[in-house]
């Protein structure tokens with residue numbers, strides 16, 4: 001697998017939006033389509049035309065900003081099958097709007113005006129809830145609810161509609177978990193149990209949060225900090241923890257990040273970099 005983007009909503013030339021690619025045989029599964037995912041794929045030598053299965057964790061900008069790019073670029077780069085996009089409730093409405101409204105003219109123009117591309121290859125979105133998302137003879141993906149800002153004081157109707165998922169991929173006896181955005185919660189702990197790899201959001205160091213009310217609030221309600229990420233991985237028996245969604249940090253802060261996680265988590269640790277390949 002490859003962490004294609006390891007940043008967040010801020011614009012950072014070193015860390016693009018969160019996206020993780022799992023390669024299994026000839027198949028490519030993409031988890032989230034953050035800013036610059038297509039560029040990172042090409043830079044990493046991955047073929048955007050190979051994409052036809054996408055899993056979306058939630059509807060924050062940094063996780064879906066390049067969804068249309070992935071849908072259309074995969075077609076322009078040779079996708080000859082229907083693309084299926086799985087995501088929390090509301091994903092279908094977003095994808096339908098992109099295909100039928102925002103990019104309807106682009107798609108029709110390229111289908112007719114550039115017949116070399118062979119006509120539009122459809123995209124279908126499926127809204128999913130906690131449980132098994134896809135199971136075939138090769139692999140299985142399941143998901144669970146994450147806690148990502150739900151207690152920040154939003155309107156009750158908004159909280160009801162704010163659905164965030166993490167995913168667990170299983171194949172050939174291996175388990176890869178992608179947390180999406182979350183604090184420590186039951187959902188991520190269920191998914192991460194005995195995982196070979198946990199790709200875990202880890203925004204701030206505990207040492208950055210102390211005395212900083214904004215970061216303390218983020219770590220409490222929105223995104224795991226180092227101590228939470230390490231504790232989840234350690235207590236769930238994760239073999240390899242890969243950190244992503246990393247807040248821009250100085251060299252000293254990066255060293256502190258590693259130190260803080262290492263105090264709790266004893267097995268293999270990777271502080272993710274964009275396009276980094278992780279063998280499973």
Ligand SMILES: [Zn+2]
Pocket residue numbers: 058060148181
């Ligand atoms: Zn988010």
